[in-house]
Amino acid sequence: MNQVTRKAYAKINLGLDVLRRRPDGYHEVKMVMQTVGIFDTLTFRKGQGKEGLPDISLSVDSKELPCDKGNLIYRAAELIMETYGVKEGVDITLKKNIPIAAGMAGGSSDAAAVFHGLNKLFGLSMSLQDMQKLGVKIGADVPYCIMGGTALSEGIGEILTPVAAPPSASLLIAKPDINVSTKFVYENLHADTLKEHPDIDGMVKALQEGSLEGITGRMGNVLETVTIKKYPVIRQIKDIMIANGAENALMSGSGPTVFGIYTGKERAGEAYKAMEKLGLARQIYVTEFV
Structure with a gap:
């Protein structure tokens, strides 16, 4: 397999509560997360490694977003490839549709798509739990975005409990x-x-x-x-x-x-x-x- 395409769905919060600020500076939350039908599209293609090291190339159709380590997509790909010893390169293309800096987890959703995309592209056999455990290193919303659907989110956002989906609306x-x-x-x-x-x-x-x-x-x-x-x-x-x-x-x-x-x-x-x-x-x- 040389190419994989994934949709990265936006999320909304049906309810969001903040319980307290923890000593480490993070906030403890309790919220209901829900994916909605607005999505970015990411395409992953196998590329060439450089001098035995994986090479990551990111192309984005928005001038508002960086194409280097300032982008969660790049950081997620780098973390996955280092963790699993991937030596091949990867070319990633992002077609942006989710509003930027909007409270809809667009960046986290894109990062989550990287986990699913590279898992399939390189045959890494990561379980959902493996991806979520690694994903929290990228951002608190990433484990939820890896799972998607309707969920109760607690802790700093990494403790997730699937709940029933809302009726259609x-x-x-x-x-x-x-x-x-x-x-x-x-x-x-x-x-x-x-x-x-x-x-x-x-x-x-x-x-x-x-x-x-x-x-x-x-x-x-x-x-x-x-x-x-x-x-x-x-x-x-x-x-x-x-x-x-x-x-x-x-x-x-x-x-x-x-x-x-x-x-x-x-x-x-x-x-x-x-x-x-x-x-x-x-x-x-x-x-x-x-």
Whole structure:
């Protein structure tokens, strides 16, 4: 096999809670993660090694992203090839579609695709657990992205429990023309002073029961307390989605992307037109749960 192509799906957080800041600086979280139908496409081709060492070549169709160790794709490939003693080279091409710096784990999802892609390309026989154990060295969201689907995420994001998928629904996803630093958001979050926390346990129960109303009624993200204060447009987008028929709307991750859940594609399509007309978001999608 000389070529492998993988889709890297974006994620949203149906619920995101931060319990505390740990002594090591990481934050302990409790959240429900969900993949959605927006994806990047990565193609892997076998290349030539250099002087007995693996050679990694990365090509990206976005000027916003680096093609060296500053990209999680490159770092994931390097880690895998060093760990498993791969001597052949690899040429990786990324077709970017997931919004960048958007709170949708685009970089982590791309890195996860590298694990699946190189595992198949080089016949490494990594299990899902092997990939996740190695993937956490690249980023806290990578183990989830390797697994995908619907999951309860705890610890710093690496403790994962699969849960029942939500019932089918349409999603409107909108990213305003701003980029948000995850580091900034967490540095300015004071978890010990939060007055309200989303009902993550109740969310998991609603998922198990297949209750869309139970899910939308429990949507919450404590990081909004930081990001919306700095970028009020996020609140505006949420309000517009709800005013145009969303069961509820929420910021994903550290933002600035907002998603609204709709009971029908037609209703989501109408909300898309309203959002597009107002010009508050640069990237807008109608999609669904994956």
